[in-house]
Amino acid sequence: MVVECSTDEIAAAVRDYDGVTRKRAIGEIINSLRIVTPNVPVSFGDDAALIQNGDTGLLLAADGIWSRLLDADPYWAGFCAVLVNVHDIAAMGGIPLAVVDIMSVKDAVVCHEVLRGMYEASAKFCVPVVGGHLHPDAEMNVVDVAILGTVNPADAIYSHTAQVGNRVVAAIDLHGRIHPSCAMNWDSATLRTAEEVRAQINVMHTLGERHLVTGGKDISNPGVIGTLGMLLETSRKGAEVCLDDIPRPDLDELGITFEHWVRMYPGMGFICSVPVESVDTVIGLFTGVGMAAADIGVVTDSQKLIIRHGDDESTVFDLKKQGIMGIPMVD
Secondary structure, three states: OOOOOOHHHHHHHHHOOHHHHHHHHHHHHHHHHOOOOOOOOEOOOOOOEEEEEOOEEEEEEEEEOOHHHHHHOHHHHHHHHHHHHHHHHHHOOOEEEEEEEEEEOOOHHHHHHHHHHHHHHHHHHOOOEEEEEEEOOOOOOEEEEEEEEEEOHHHOOOOOOOOOOOEEEEEEOOOOEEOOOOOOEEEOHHHOOHHHHHHHHHHHHHHHHOOOOOEEEEOOOOHHHHHHHHHHHHHOOEEEEEHHHOOOOOHHHHOOOHHHHOOOEOOOEEEEEEOHHHHHHHHHHHHOOOOEEEEEEEEEOOOEEEEEEOOEEEEEEEOOOOOOOOOOOOO
């Protein structure tokens, strides 16, 4: 038994979660900024922009760290600033090259702890911090990081290309802990060796090179269900998901509910749309690097994300009526 509460309760908890609702402002920003150019075939809505540079594809992404996390644990915020950017490049099937940061600080101790976290993540993932900008006399603490990566454009993994009939595969490293400073963060990366985390992020590169998936994203703040909803929104598809099949640790031992787990940022996690014939291979590649992976559902043409548990089912998102990000589509 996965949950004692109903699928309606799970759906509402995901839909109303801050990690999901904070995405709704994205569409308005895009309306103000989007310029279509031939050398940028992919930008808003994917985990990174793909910039054509001759025969090479450059991947460019950026993330700002949630002030709630920065206030709770500056070291972990600095670590995550690098971690989430590395994952954005990995999710596209790319190789992360280097990061730059912009820091605004009002407290020298906070600054030191953020830098310590960034350095340790940078060393662990072998992605150097090569520059940035500092405001040493700011009125608040703010950390933003951008990352550059590379990918063969023919092998890139997008989040807008899921196909009807694909299976939905979720992969999460369950060898971890609830982070002591943030109850909504699952931390596996600090418990793994550098070799282990590098092997884990390299799986997506392998999936891209071998063309084993039609789409993918790293599982981010919206959690596993919310992140799948974002992939479906940009793909203009729906999905039916079996809650029992979602990878999870021993929730009773951790003292958390399933509702809590599916909203957590999992630290090391990816969600992919996979042709039926590739499912076993994809799952095998993830499990081969110590991640739990499972076929959790199917992509449909409904533009609704439906969750099921036993005979109970509920719609989490009706993406025809309201998107998570509200990204204007460009055909």
